[in-house]
């Protein structure tokens with residue numbers, strides 16, 4: 001089957017031909033890619049076209065595709081059984097590695113996705129505080145559970161769906177949405193209504209309205225106002241966990257949340273999520289406490305082994321500073337090319353995650369992200385694809401680099417970005 005045949009068939013099987021909406025390429029046009037294989041920094045589609053991959057499964061693949069050590073751990077573990085519905089050794093070892101790397105994680109619970117982690121942490125926060133209201137930020141994505149599907153970034157921002165159909169008003173009624181990076185609005189809300197809030201949930205570095213780094217003052221205010229009002233602070237580090245440092249972004253910023261959400265990288269490309277934090281709060285979870293949350297495949301040994309093998313490799317000294325350097329060089333090259341070509345481009349970057357916003361304004365929140373020229377982005381995305389660059393098919397997603405994006409790949413990628421920008425300019 002070639003890509004066109006594959007996609008056509010998929011459209012008769014899956015809604016929109018895909019298993020997750022952004023994959024359908026609705027925002028950029030053209031047929032979505034149908035992948036045959038990935039290796040290191042590259043993926044190949046069903047037509048045999050090779051791309052330098054900056055999607056990397058939307059974040060998990062920090063070691064690139066098909067890392068030999070991760071594969072070895074998976075096959076070794078799988079050969080001894082795929083799932084037991086019981087405690088197993090890989091689960092204990094990954095739990096130990098993660099809790100050691102992130103000081104605030106006194107206890108952790110593994111689940112199967114970031115969505116599940118966020119949903120469970122909300123239930124826990126509500127039980128612990130005896131309150132119902134949640135505060136989130138516009139453009140923040142915390143998975144697709146009902147209460148969090150308000151102004152939820154990438155998918156929603158792209159498709160202009162502020163809140164999903166099928167979410168009862170009563171559920172969303174308890175969700176308050178504030179602008180990201182707006183310290184004043186945050187303080188003001190908590191001054192008035194802080195005592196009714198169960199939890200404030202935020203991405204320490206926003207990644208789902210495109211990359212938007214936080215003002216440090218804003219993160220500190222998030223910690224202060226929750227503490228002062230008896231609300232819990234939930235750091236959603238599903239993207240940022242082990243992406244910017246060995247551990248969580250909260251450590252880089254000196255922000256100590258009560259609960260932390262993880263996913264993506266800690267599963268090494270397998271379906272994993274986790275939530276954890278203060279012991280007194282985590283004790284509320286069944287079987288120790290009254291908050292029910294369970295999972296047939298939670299802590300799956302094969303997934304745990306993939307995550308553990310990934311973390312072991314991430315402990316290599318200088319790994320994160322190398323990633324940072326490659327990403328910086330690439331961002332500088334792209335920025336220079338955009339300037340020379342005469343296209344308005346803002347590059348927001350933290351370590352090895354970045355977004356190229358087609359905009360002449362600084363992007364600091366959802367409103368400024370939405371100021372971007374999505375028509376220009378769509379043109380650029382098509383040209384980049386023609387040049388052999390696989391980019392996230394939305395203006396409001398992050399590009400990622402892996403440890404396989406070495407000097408050679410980065411310099412080849414930079415040349416392709418430049419050509420894509422030139423062709424975009426010619427057609428704009």
Ligand SMILES: *Cc1c(COP(=O)(O)O)cnc(C)c1O
Nearest residue numbers: 113114115141142143236238239
């Ligand atoms: C991806 C993501 C999620 C959801 O994780 P899934 O595994 O896709 O359910 C939650 N929060 C953030 C910040 C994410 O980037």
